[in-house]
Amino acid sequence: MKGILEGSHAAAEAAKLCRPDVVSAYPITPQTHIVERLAEMVADGELDSEYICVESEFSALSACLGASAAGSRVYSATSSQGLLLMTEVCFNVAGMRQPIVMSIANRAVGAPLSIWNDQQDSIALRDCGWIQIYAEDAQEIHDFHYIAYKVAEDHDVLLPVFICFDGFILSHTYEPVDMPTQAEVDAFLPPYKPYNMLDAKNPISMGMYATPEYYMEFRYEIDQAMVRSLDVIRRVGKEFGQKFGRDYSNLVEAYKLEDAEVAIVALGSVSGTIKDAIDEMRADGKKVGLLRLIVFRPFPAEDVKKALSGIKKVGVFEKNLSIGARMKGAVGYEVKDAVNDSSVSVLSYVAGLGGRDITIADIKKMVGEIEAGRGDCFLGLREELI
């Protein structure tokens, strides 16, 4: 069934069809519409879930963690400062291997306070053990929820997932979304079978302390699960394609890269603008292509290396800032490491922070900078303010 939905509702409708037993989230701009819609569904009897009202994001994810440990399928959503307040619990969720799925409407992090979009919040949590998937449009937001639950709950993975999409740009924009029926989703996503579960008949404790003799092996296990998840995401994405006609077996998307001399690497919705800019530049005879990272954690290094092979000039579009890092952005390092070729120039461009618009002209300017070999800098600064 097709509907015209805003990105937030695309997330909420997908979350509903995944039949979560427990939803706990705290409203924060720009994620608010997701929880409003879910609360409405629960109140109207559309969704048979326990909606736990809490007083902060820390409590929201803690409630989710407890519910998940008790064997429930769990959903949450947040943004920006909310995600940072969840940070401690995020590490615990991953460490306890609870397959929670959480939507992140990406938003800048203060100070200065900004409700607009960049990807600082989820990128800041890249080391906490959650799988991170970045959507480009409302359809992807919707579809990724089904894939995320199936990947997270796979007993070879058992890791939580962030589904990241750009706040306002995607979360508040209406687009046509093709939605499966409940029966189709049920056929694709089986009921949750917990690996560890709190059960009075078979008592266990979770998140135990580990002495130095044991701790490192637990962390190693989490990392190995993350490595295994690469293939599980490919497999589940392919299966989704066979069932619903939209294939997500690729962890990266290559756009006009085959004969490209310059490549832009980006995450999320800005890819749409970049594709339009590439079309215009191609018409002018410039050989430019885009590599969109769909999955950022686990980092698909092999796929990135393969997609960028033969390209000598790469620019990474960063909607985040790693303050004090030489390259300025956090994603550039990973791309550079994946390419691992000193004859290739990989440069980072921090742009669009705090919701600053990215135009086709900006992308063309960036390509000019990549060609000139000037990078690892901010793009589009207002010089008169500095």
Added chain:
Amino acid sequence: MALRIGCAAAPGQAQENKTGSWRVFKPVYDHEKCTGCSMCQLVCPEGCVHPQDKKFAPDYDFCKGCGLCAAECPVSAITMIKEEK
């Protein structure tokens, strides 16, 4: 013991975490002097002192060497000796 995913543990599994390696000083009991009064068992914060034939002795797998037993023993039957590792 293979690790259980998600740092989950069944009751009693905490005993896998042997804490004896944390010790610097080791309590050594003189069972000639020991009267079996059980004071060391009462004050041991680790709960690792157990009776042996009406006398008492710590379980060195778990004793962290805090020295409370030696300090509280009414007949000074316990000496803290630095362990060479």
